[in-house]
Amino acid sequence: MPSPALLPHLSAARAQLTQSTPALCLTFGDVPSEYAAAREGAALFDATDRESLLVTGADARDFLQRLLANRVTELAPGQGNRTLLLSATGKVLADLDLAVIDEQAFELSGAAGTIAPLAQTLDRYLFSEDVTLTDSSAEHTPLELCGPAAHGILAELCGPAVALPAEQHASISLVEPVGLTGQIRVTRLAIAGQPGWRLACGPDEVGNLWQRLTALGAAPAGFIARESLRVEAGQGLWGTDISDAVYPQEACLEDAFSLAKGCYTGQEVVAKIDAHEDLNKRLTLMTCDHDDPVPAGTRLYRQTAARRSPEGNGESGEPDAWRDLGVVTTWAYSFAFGCGAVLAYVKRGHQEPGTRFRLGAGPQSVTVEPVAAVPG
Structure with a gap:
């Protein structure tokens, strides 16, 4: 508000x-x-x-370095980065902007509704450290x-x-x-x-x-x-496209975590996904063949090639099937493309530009676009 x-x-x-x-x-x-x-x-x-959370104290830097997904130790006052708080299973708990105010003061800025659960989670990791958590949203x-x-x-x-x-x-x-x-x-x-x-x-x-x-x-x-x-721009939004149901790489959040820094909560999972390129889905930009709004949660279907008969006679064992391969998270009208556009999580192997999907029961469809195709 x-x-x-x-x-x-x-x-x-x-x-x-x-x-x-x-x-x-x-x-x-x-x-x-x-x-x-x-x-x-x-x-x-x-x-x-x-909203914003002020993290202060002599141990604030080391405390945040151990918990946040992006680097903290190397940042000087006046610097910052986009960062994440991850669960032990590597899922995104918060999408944040970190700012270093001074050597013992750090601000975490997040979307509305972010800071109270963030403070509660961080507080669970506090023991004897000299760290104070202050909700500074009213002054943000x-x-x-x-x-x-x-x-x-x-x-x-x-x-x-x-x-x-x-x-x-x-x-x-x-x-x-x-x-x-x-x-x-x-x-x-x-x-x-x-x-x-x-x-x-x-x-x-x-x-x-x-x-x-x-x-x-x-x-x-x-x-x-x-x-x-x-x-x-293909940018996910916390609470709409990004939630605790996704891994950072699935939501295209590579700029918000570091693979080079020391241990932090969820790091092993994130590193494993990166090393093995093991992503089941990824947030993808698509254009619509119409201008009507597409509700979040609309499923994406694609007709797959028929499987061949096990007898090897060249005949189809079953007819072409429509597979559920993704889900829409955001719709907006795109002035750059001159039509509706969506962000959707699309399964691996079906994210190439030009790939077309049926929206729900049809007949409307969407087509994968490269983000670089948008001017500006």
């Missing part, structure tokens, strides 16, 4: 919110323009429902910006004396940037699969930050445009 401090600004921009709880900002009235802003200009997204309330013009907008916001981070997941803290008061942390990272930035400033300043960014040329954009960008 958007931060209460941001709601007046969303209303002023004619945001269309869902009636659900929590509310979701669908659009500001012109989805194609919002999508175009992300591809050609700068799109501004409300991400104030994200970030906005997110992406698009080719985003860097220029941030440069103007920050002023000429500030060098914006150059590497992914690097961050800087700004005290009273141009036109604002208080402190803002700016992090460079992918937003809906696009090069972008996250700006976390706390609830007292988020409304002013929204106004400042829109005044500098950022176009407010909603969930519908964001989903189109995300699906085209």
Whole structure:
């Protein structure tokens, strides 16, 4: 749900919110323009429902190094990465962004609903370590910006004396940037699969930050445009495409774990999958032959070649069969492809671009696409 401090600004921009709880900002009235802003200009997204956990103490670094799937020890203050918390069986328990605040303070940012179970899980591994876990979600309330013009907008916001981070997941803290008061942390990272930035400033300043960014040329954009960008980029979303039912490699999360660091929970399973290329399914981008929404959970079927008679007479032992080979997790309209598109988990051996599947009982179908085929 958007931060209460941001709601007046969303209303002023004619945001269309869902009636659900929590509310979701669908659009500001012109989805194609919002999508175009992300591809050609700068799109501004409300991400104030994200949550964060602050991990502090003299043993915080070593503690996180032992538990998280990506490296921690080598990171300096101002650096970070995408990381995962895995189960002992190698399944994904949380998809997180790690930021090193200082030598004894680390922030984990996650989707809404992530932090409470994360804190409970981490607490179970705490014994005598000097580590404190603090839910800092109330002070997180970030906005997110992406698009080719985003860097220029941030440069103007920050002023000429500030060098914006150059590497992914690097961050800087700004005290009273141009036109604002208080402190803002700016992090460079992918937003809906696009090069972008996250700006976390706390609830007292988020409304002013929204106004400042829109005044500098950022176009407010909603969930519908964001989903189109995300699906085209083949990026899974926690709680929608990614859950504790999948392994990292199945969800295309190779950027969120390390095979080179020391032991961490679930490492042996992840390493075994990598070594043996033992994946039963993988999150896959597909285009639809229609524009109608496809519900999550829709099964994917493909007609397989008939098996030959065991007598060896060349005749078919049974007719061609439709095999259940996958399941849809997300649908969005793709402006790049000009049709509907889905993300789906597809079984091994059926993921090649051009492979076609029937949707449910048919007659509609989907076709596997390479993510690289999407412009931008």
